[in-house]
Amino acid sequence: MVVKSFEKDGVTVFQVDGEINISTSPELKKQYEKLSAKKLVVDLEKVNYIDSSGLATLVEILKKTKSQGGSLGLAGMSEKVRSLFEITKLDKLFSIFPSQQEAVTRVK
Amino acid sequence: MEKKPGKKEFRLPSDLAEVQKASAKVLEFLKPLSLGEGCLFDVRLCLEEALINAMKYGNRLKKEIPVRLEVEVDGGELRLTVEDQGEGFDVARLKDCTKKDNLLRNSGRGVYLIHQLMDRVQYNSKGNCLVMAKKLPSHAGKH
Numbered sequence: 001m002v003v004k005s006f007e008k009d010g011v012t013v014f015q016v017d018g019e020i021n022i023s024t025s026p027e028l029k030k031q032y033e034k035l036s037a038k039k040l041v042v043d044l045e046k047v048n049y050i051d052s053s054g055l056a057t058l059v060e061i062l063k064k065t066k067s068q069g070g071s072l073g074l075a076g077m078s079e080k081v082r083s084l085f086e087i088t089k090l091d092k093l094f095s096i097f098p099s100q101q102e103a104v105t106r107v108k
Numbered sequence: 109m110e111k112k113p114g115k116k117e118f119r120l121p122s123d124l125a126e127v128q129k130a131s132a133k134v135l136e137f138l139k140p141l142s143l144g145e146g147c148l149f150d151v152r153l154c155l156e157e158a159l160i161n162a163m164k165y166g167n168r169l170k171k172e173i174p175v176r177l178e179v180e181v182d183g184g185e186l187r188l189t190v191e192d193q194g195e196g197f198d199v200a201r202l203k204d205c206t207k208k209d210n211l212l213r214n215s216g217r218g219v220y221l222i223h224q225l226m227d228r229v230q231y232n233s234k235g236n237c238l239v240m241a242k243k244l245p246s247h248a249g250k251h
Contacts, residue, residue: 022124022160049149051156052218059214080149087224088217089206 166192196235
């Protein structure tokens, strides 16, 4: 997994490429803690696999972002990744957008 | 011609680094069935979740204690058996991770996914051996 981070219209964007699983999710958490962005978009367009530890990491990031009065958007999920959010009802918890641009516009 | 991968057994050290290696071997074993991407995703996810639980909560990540993994294709279904040597696990005690009050809690989601993505999930009475089965599409393994 590779996480590319950059700023777009005042919003921090994490562009994740690869798998978010038990081995890689600590790295995503570390990247978040390093930047501690208040307005964050995690772009999952290039994520082809996520397990429960990946979902848990995103929940942790959401909790921390909200506790700091910030906002988090998830963007660009594949159909399969989105189905896991729906099955676990996490789609009710997160703000999910079809594209990175739409997420940035709504989060900023 | 119908291809039947049959049955294969693995013994894995309780080391999380082994989880993805094991799932890759299982997916390789299933290759002749030409299963779709969605089905393989579900199989991989459920297998990895089950192995992680067995190694972490069953065998307490003691590398010298193995987890037994069996994969079998028979009667139009794929069966995965994951057995640890722990004290057992009572699935009934898990809280429903999809309830509003539990959504932010990070426990039970892996087991919940297994129950949702597999067609049949069964624990032995001790609770240390999980059998999960997925019905295979009728075209699986036929050319």
